[in-house]
Amino acid sequence: MAIARSVILSTALLWAGSALAAVSTATQALRDEPIRPLPKNIEFDANKAALGKRLFFDVRFSRDNKVSCASCHDFAKGGADGRSGSPGVEGRIGPFNSPSVFNTGFNFRQLWNGKAGSLEDQIDMAIANPKVFDSSWDAILGKLTADASFVRDFQRAYPDGLTRRNVSNALVVFERSLVTPSRFDAYLRGDANAITAEEKLGYEKFKSYGCIACHQGINVGGNMFQVFGVVQPYLGNGGRKVDDADLGRYLVTKRESDKYVFKVPSLRNVAKTGPYFHNASAQTLEEAVDVMFKYQLGRNASKADKELIVRFLNTLSGEVPPHALPGPAK
Amino acid sequence: MRLLRLPRIALILAAFTILLAVSAYLYFQTRAINVDLQNEIVPALRELKALDAEWDANILKSRVGINNNYDPLTTPLQQARALRERLIRRVKMTEGDALEAALYGMEKSFADKEELVEQFKLQNAVLRNSLRYFPTAVEELKALLQPRGGKVAAPSPLSAAVDRLLTDILRFNLIPEAAQGERIAAAIDDIERRQAGYPDTLQESIGLLIRHARLILRQRTVEDAVMLRIGATPTASAIDGLSNALEQEFLRVLREGQRYRTYLFTYSGFLLLLLGYAAWRLMRSYQLIAQVNKRLQAVNETLEQRVEERTAALERQSARLAELARHDTLTGLINRRELMAQLTQALQRAKRRDWTIALLFIDLDGFKEINDTLGHATGDQVLTEVAARIKRHVRRDDAMARLGGDEFVILLNEVNTSDGVIRVAEAALRELREFSEVNGRSIRLSASIGISSVRGGADSHASPEMLLSLADHAMYQAKQQGKNCYRFSTPNAWDARPR
Numbered sequence: 001m002a003i004a005r006s007v008i009l010s011t012a013l014l015w016a017g018s019a020l021a022a023v024s025t026a027t028q029a030l031r032d033e034p035i036r037p038l039p040k041n042i043e044f045d046a047n048k049a050a051l052g053k054r055l056f057f058d059v060r061f062s063r064d065n066k067v068s069c070a071s072c073h074d075f076a077k078g079g080a081d082g083r084s085g086s087p088g089v090e091g092r093i094g095p096f097n098s099p100s101v102f103n104t105g106f107n108f109r110q111l112w113n114g115k116a117g118s119l120e121d122q123i124d125m126a127i128a129n130p131k132v133f134d135s136s137w138d139a140i141l142g143k144l145t146a147d148a149s150f151v152r153d154f155q156r157a158y159p160d161g162l163t164r165r166n167v168s169n170a171l172v173v174f175e176r177s178l179v180t181p182s183r184f185d186a187y188l189r190g191d192a193n194a195i196t197a198e199e200k201l202g203y204e205k206f207k208s209y210g211c212i213a214c215h216q217g218i219n220v221g222g223n224m225f226q227v228f229g230v231v232q233p234y235l236g237n238g239g240r241k242v243d244d245a246d247l248g249r250y251l252v253t254k255r256e257s258d259k260y261v262f263k264v265p266s267l268r269n270v271a272k273t274g275p276y277f278h279n280a281s282a283q284t285l286e287e288a289v290d291v292m293f294k295y296q297l298g299r300n301a302s303k304a305d306k307e308l309i310v311r312f313l314n315t316l317s318g319e320v321p322p323h324a325l326p327g328p329a330k
Numbered sequence: 331m332r333l334l335r336l337p338r339i340a341l342i343l344a345a346f347t348i349l350l351a352v353s354a355y356l357y358f359q360t361r362a363i364n365v366d367l368q369n370e371i372v373p374a375l376r377e378l379k380a381l382d383a384e385w386d387a388n389i390l391k392s393r394v395g396i397n398n399n400y401d402p403l404t405t406p407l408q409q410a411r412a413l414r415e416r417l418i419r420r421v422k423m424t425e426g427d428a429l430e431a432a433l434y435g436m437e438k439s440f441a442d443k444e445e446l447v448e449q450f451k452l453q454n455a456v457l458r459n460s461l462r463y464f465p466t467a468v469e470e471l472k473a474l475l476q477p478r479g480g481k482v483a484a485p486s487p488l489s490a491a492v493d494r495l496l497t498d499i500l501r502f503n504l505i506p507e508a509a510q511g512e513r514i515a516a517a518i519d520d521i522e523r524r525q526a527g528y529p530d531t532l533q534e535s536i537g538l539l540i541r542h543a544r545l546i547l548r549q550r551t552v553e554d555a556v557m558l559r560i561g562a563t564p565t566a567s568a569i570d571g572l573s574n575a576l577e578q579e580f581l582r583v584l585r586e587g588q589r590y591r592t593y594l595f596t597y598s599g600f601l602l603l604l605l606g607y608a609a610w611r612l613m614r615s616y617q618l619i620a621q622v623n624k625r626l627q628a629v630n631e632t633l634e635q636r637v638e639e640r641t642a643a644l645e646r647q648s649a650r651l652a653e654l655a656r657h658d659t660l661t662g663l664i665n666r667r668e669l670m671a672q673l674t675q676a677l678q679r680a681k682r683r684d685w686t687i688a689l690l691f692i693d694l695d696g697f698k699e700i701n702d703t704l705g706h707a708t709g710d711q712v713l714t715e716v717a718a719r720i721k722r723h724v725r726r727d728d729a730m731a732r733l734g735g736d737e738f739v740i741l742l743n744e745v746n747t748s749d750g751v752i753r754v755a756e757a758a759l760r761e762l763r764e765f766s767e768v769n770g771r772s773i774r775l776s777a778s779i780g781i782s783s784v785r786g787g788a789d790s791h792a793s794p795e796m797l798l799s800l801a802d803h804a805m806y807q808a809k810q811q812g813k814n815c816y817r818f819s820t821p822n823a824w825d826a827r828p829r
Contacts, residue, residue, distance in 0.1 A: 034398035108404040117411075210459035216399035223404040224451040230459075231541050261452070298541050299463060300534075 034216040037188040052174025073101035078272030084280035095245035097280040105176035107222035112278040180318025202312030222266035231298025359590035432575035436568040457549035661717035669731035673794040680786030688783040691801035694736035755816040776814035780804025783823040
């Protein structure tokens with residue numbers, strides 16, 4: 001009897017111990033995943049970000065005072081605009097599908113063809129681009145310095161006040177603060193219940209079919225270039241009809257090998273940022289996944305597997321940070 | 331003079347400014363080495379090298395598949411870029427072509443490497459994807475080739491061919507030899523040729539397999555080529571090159587600073603010499619001034635002395651003149667004028683105090699004979715002796731004068747009785763009697779003495795001339811009455827006074 005009791009007791013203890021161990025593993029962050037979670041806390045200067053937010057919504061950046069950064073990067077639409085081409089000054093439509101502004105601080109370069117090495121460069125290019133703002137720093141600074149409240153607030157945030165460098169910096173500080181942690185980040189951090197079993201399965205498919213080869217890292221992409229049409233040509237050479245924008249990185253380097261090479265886009269918030277690809281050639285996520293399978297992976301997959309992958313992609317939609325929401329900054 | 335002086339001041343000012351500017355320039359040159367610059371550049375270079383090494387390690391990790399994402403290949407880039415920008419800004423502040431060239435070399439190699447790493451990521455992702463899929467693709471194709479019903483049949487030749495292809499491709503991935511690559515390519519071509527004999531679904535699967543096989547074959551070669559080029563990109567040695575160039579530059583600046591310090595030292599010596607010269611000039615000026623002053627002082631002193639001497643001489647002369655004016659040169663007795671002055675004063679005093687004063691008029695008897703017989707010189711000697719002898723009997727308050735020739739007058743103050751006067755007169759007579767020899771020659775002398783007197787309070791009309799005249803009269807009387815005697819004038823002061 002005594003022996004039996006002690007066995008029961010020790011079994012109970014063992015059980016309890018293993019249960020505890022299970023709990024602790026449940027909250028343990030997943031290691032060695034090719035996708036890395038977004039940082040929990042982004043540190044930034046709140047004054048500068050508040051200025052950046054005002055600038056982000058300021059139409060004075062455009063020559064005709066009608067277009068702001070937010071015109072093409074709508075926070076309600078995943079930081080993009082849901083359109084195939086975005087209307088700039090005088091409704092001129094740009095050649096590219098607007099990418100999301102969210103999490104761009106983690107991209108290794110900016111723009112579809114990586115033309116901008118930094119967010120600052122991207123701002124300069126948007127200002128000078130006749131199909132976006134069609135303006136110049138001189139014109140913009142002229143308008144902003146006429147605004148006493150801007151001048152005053154810049155004086156508070158920067159020792160040298162309202163300058164080109166500081167206006168650009170305030171915008172960049174704000175953009176870098178636009179980080180959208182998602183359910184999937186919570187899962188990576190160890191919350192096993194943050195995503196459903198199907199979504200987990202979708203993630204496994206995402207990895208095993210090889211999507212992960214390019215869409216990896218902290219931004220699920222955004223850290224490399226890739227040919228659009230690895231296995232068979234998607235653009236040109238029997239693929240789709242080609243225009244200038246389709247030449248990709250070739251526009252920057254003029255190297256033959258860089259034709260149809262694009263920055264691998266981040267898949268964060270991808271479910272909200274349709275249509276897809278630089279030319280908005282895929283209207284839905286399903287279509288985009290199909291194109292990827294055919295031209296990039298060169299594989300066949302069942303409809304069910306693709307659906308699972310789409311479900312996984314939905315877990316990458318994150319929360320817009322509170323300070324970026326409409327209304328005065330706190 | 332003013333026109334000449336103005337440019338001189340300007341010249342001095344200009345010289346001073348030039349001296350100041352030269353010393354400032356030399357001082358600035360010695361300070362040219364910026365320690366902060368070195369303190370900032372050297373750690374930045376070290377950090378950059380560490381980043382580069384970490385980058386290399388991560389490229390290798392990605393190559394062998396230890397890294398499952400490319401973030402480690404991109405995130406250090408931003409850090410490296412920021413570091414390089416800082417370096418460029420700092421290096422641009424210095425000078426030196428070698429430094430510029432080294433900086434350019436480093437920038438070029440980093441840009442090249444960045445580009446190569448981009449290519450590597452692109453190739454590596456495709457290769458990894460195909461490598462991961464290829465065994466599955468082979469399995470799937472073989473499953474499709476398996477006849478339905480599960481009967482074990484002889485494996486189809488295609489199945490055997492793809493099995494061999496799988497093995498060869500995996501081996502090629504590990505050891506990418508060109509000859510092996512050619513064989514594999516031939517095998518793939520062979521499979522492609524057979525493709526047409528199969529149904530559509532199989533054809534599609536075979537097509538995928540062929541695509542991935544060719545991708546692996548191509549990507550492996552391309553990736554290795556990229557890896558070789560990355561390995562050949564001299565970022566590390568470029569950083570070392572920049573480091574060396576910086577060191578050379580710092581050494582050069584250091585040497586230059588040293589050289590300018592020597593210049594500054596020499597210059598300071600020169601300035602000291604200049605200062606010494608100025609001090610010497612100043613000292614000499616002071617010495618000259620002192621000498622001139624001394625000479626001037628000496629001249630002044632002699633001048634003063636001479637003035638004093640001259641003044642003293644003049645004073646002596648004037649005293650002598652005064653003496654001469656008041657005295658008789660032969661006997662040293664006062665002369666007539668002085669006698670009259672003293673007599674006037676004595677009269678006034680006598681009137682104030684009601685004294686009696688008396689005048690004794692003495693005229694020598696027989697002096698003419700002495701003069702004639704013994705000569706004038708002896709006569710003068712006699713006169714002098716007579717004066718001295720009689721003077722012995724005259725009080726200090728009283729006076730004795732020689733009026734000229736052999737006439738003497740004695741003024742006696744405060745003689746209340748005639749006894750005092752008589753005593754003086756008799757003493758004079760006695761002296762003359764006793765004076766019997768001069769120069770060994772016997773002489774005989776006597777005198778006739780007239781005495782006048784006046785009582786100050788009694789006779790207010792008495793005058794010196796009157797007193798002298800009275801005494802003269804009395805002396806004549808004495809001469810007429812036999813000489814060698816004295817006679818009082820009438821009336822005399824004591825007669826009117828009752829005893």
